[in-house]
Amino acid sequence: MGGRLPVLDIPALDLAGGASLAVTGPSGCGKTSLLSVLSGLERPDCTRLTVCGTDLPPLSEAARDRWRRRTVGFIFQDFHLFPGMDALGNVLLPASFRAAGASAETRRAALSLLERVGLRDPHQPVESLSRGEMQRVAVARALLFRPPLVLADEPTASLDAAAAATVADLLLELVREAGSTLVLVTHDMALAGRLDSVLALAKPVPLGEIR
Numbered sequence: 001m002g003g004r005l006p007v008l009d010i011p012a013l014d015l016a017g018g019a020s021l022a023v024t025g026p027s028g029c030g031k032t033s034l035l036s037v038l039s040g041l042e043r044p045d046c047t048r049l050t051v052c053g054t055d056l057p058p059l060s061e062a063a064r065d066r067w068r069r070r071t072v073g074f075i076f077q078d079f080h081l082f083p084g085m086d087a088l089g090n091v092l093l094p095a096s097f098r099a100a101g102a103s104a105e106t107r108r109a110a111l112s113l114l115e116r117v118g119l120r121d122p123h124q125p126v127e128s129l130s131r132g133e134m135q136r137v138a139v140a141r142a143l144l145f146r147p148p149l150v151l152a153d154e155p156t157a158s159l160d161a162a163a164a165a166t167v168a169d170l171l172l173e174l175v176r177e178a179g180s181t182l183v184l185v186t187h188d189m190a191l192a193g194r195l196d197s198v199l200a201l202a203k204p205v206p207l208g209e210i211r
Contacts, residue, residue: 073142132163
């Protein structure tokens with residue numbers, strides 16, 4: 001007898017603009033899938049999903065791409081920086097998807113963000129940066145256009161304790177200043193406790209194990 005096991009089963013999730021939410025739970029419980037749904041990368045099997053004022057399920061893939069570029073800043077555990085480019089070039093990457101490109105104002109904003117996150121040389125190749133510095137560049141990139149929604153997938157998990165603390169402080173400070181809503185996946189309960197609320201996900205139970 002066949003059946004479908006939902007990856008995510010969240011009856012309701014209402015998050016006010018500018019709030020912060022930590023998403024916790026064991027591996028395989030759907031934390032990263034939730035970020036994919038909130039960013040429009042995955043289309044959920046639901047009747048309504050409103051993110052930053054837009055109902056996502058009816059949108060085409062192209063429309064979701066346009067919405068995501070305007071709305072979402074994404075921070076990944078493994079940085080997703082582009083080798084062969086310097087720190088400034090990586091921060092300015094979101095501007096390359098806009099028709100006007102990187103204006104002088106955007107360039108000044110990028111330089112200011114790099115200074116805020118402690119990168120003294122904006123032209124330093126990313127390959128020569130420490131892991132903590134790489135993640136600080138990634139944070140600056142995500143906040144370049146002060147997006148309404150910032151999604152962070154285990155942003156401190158691959159860093160040592162000192163670098164993780166620095167990145168967490170910078171991320172929370174910059175998100176608060178931008179007025180962005182933050183959804184952050186983490187296994188670090190100390191970091192989760194610094195956010196406004198916590199959503200703890202459970203791993204789905206295979207149908208054959210349900211009694």
